[in-house]
Amino acid sequence: MNNLVVYNHGKDSIPWGEKALALAEVAEDRGFEFISPDYQASNDPEWRVDRLLAMDLHGYERIVLAGSSMGAYVATVAAETIKPHGLFLIAPAFYLPGYARDRFAPGTENIEVFHGWQDDVVPPENAWRFCREHRARLHVLDSDHRLLSILPLMAAAFDRFLRELAP
Template sequence: MQKLVIYNHGKDSIPWGEKPLALAEVARRRGYLFLSPDYRDSNDPDARVAKLLSLQISAYETLVLAGSSMGAYVATVAAERLGPAGLFLIAPAFYLPGYALSDFRPGSAEIEVFHGWADEVVPPENAWRFCRAQRATLHMLDGDHRLLSGLPQMTAAFEAFLSRCDQRDSQGDADERL
């Protein structure tokens, strides 16, 4: 089975910073290919969504979308069309001025969100609002917007998250055979 994680970096981030490198290591151990597209050519969240949607990913049976800040927004908006097994979001840039969507319909059963209590870029209330609407798991950490201090907790959670995504897809395959 071909499995893929696509990590979407934030507005002022790089594709292969500390968070994607740590998550990529976990993903590879679990048998996932890990992509981190370079979005630095545009700070327009909708242009980034279009770039993500243009990727050739139809060969993969299991898709997981991950992202930080603007990248979490990009992953969530694209999820409506891509139907991933899961969304793993870090300090998601939800309900902010300049972002076209505020009514999200990601259609994914597995959604896990990490947010910092001291985030001065995206208010913690925004993460709670999204998680409440989606019935998603929310982890509030003692950290700022970058959440680098929470990286050990996030990588451990990502391991369990990918396991649940695998189980979900395995169950879906078994249902299709019936």
């Protein structure tokens, strides 16, 4: 396989939680290799960005960066350097105190964002602000920060997202 999805887990999450497992199944069905680095050693988002940028991602025809919450921030900041074919972001931790960046240059026009109306960690307005600036596809649904209640819908959207990236 020369297509790759790199999933970046959230601050207090694990590399192979429910979202990662659901997206991995979709990615593998679409012919993408799927990796989920373990960032549990540090809750510093910039440390996580550095870890992602240190990975050897050469040799892949298509790279998609995905992430949830802090992991979506990590994917987006790293995308400036990696220039992936797509970004799939779940409740992205944008415009929050303690994060070094509040301006982004994602390196791709293929961006899809999921966010919950009931998110009490990252306000939905933050996702809207990012999507408006970057003309990204935004889904705001009746769910909380983890978005597990809409996981089947998100997985179906991820399937379409990967299909649309095919040549």
